[in-house]
Amino acid sequence: MSTKILIADDEPNILISLEFLMKREGYEVVLARDGQEAMDAIVRERPALVLLDVMMPIKTGFDVCCEVRAHEAVRDTLIVMLTAKGRDTDVAKGLALGANAYMTKPFSTKELVQKVRELLGGGA
Template sequence: MPAKILIADDEPNILLSLEYLMKREGYEVSLARDGQEALDAIRAAPPALVLLDVMMPRKSGFEVCQEVRADEGLRGVRILMLTAKGRDTDVAKGLALGADAYMTKPFSTKELVSKVHEMLEAQGS
């Protein structure tokens, strides 16, 4: 059974390209267009991995990450933050809030696919 990935980003072009990329890799993909929608989707059907943008409406990726990590039932959800905010302080904040990994935009699709495989293999998905 393919691993489930939730892609949370408010930029339609990024959602489309990441959805295509992850489906091509054989993953089951769902989408969220803002932080609250992402949180609702994670709680309704926890994915193996969330590709989470930091800057989104309603709730930021940082807030989503923090809430997921505070929920005992969601401990197994892996979080890969994808963001244009690449300053060291932003990376440190994301990791401190419980993100498993952090990639800055623009990123290479090859690098992203490799990171996703690595994170899901480590999890045993």
């Protein structure tokens, strides 16, 4: 069975390209288009890892990260925050809230795949 990844981003082009990339790597992919949808999907689908955009409608990635870490059933979900906000304070905030990794846009797809593999401990 392949490992499940949730991709949460409000930008359709990013969703499409990340979905293609992760499926090509052998992962099962679930999509969310805003923070609330992401939180609902995390609880429902129990993905091993979440690629989480910071700037999203309804709830930010920071909000979702906080909620996941506070939610008993899903608190161990791995979270990679993806954002255009690359200032040190933003990175520090994401990591302080419990993100496992933080990548700033634009990022190399090769680096992203490497980071996902690293966090998941190998392959799909």
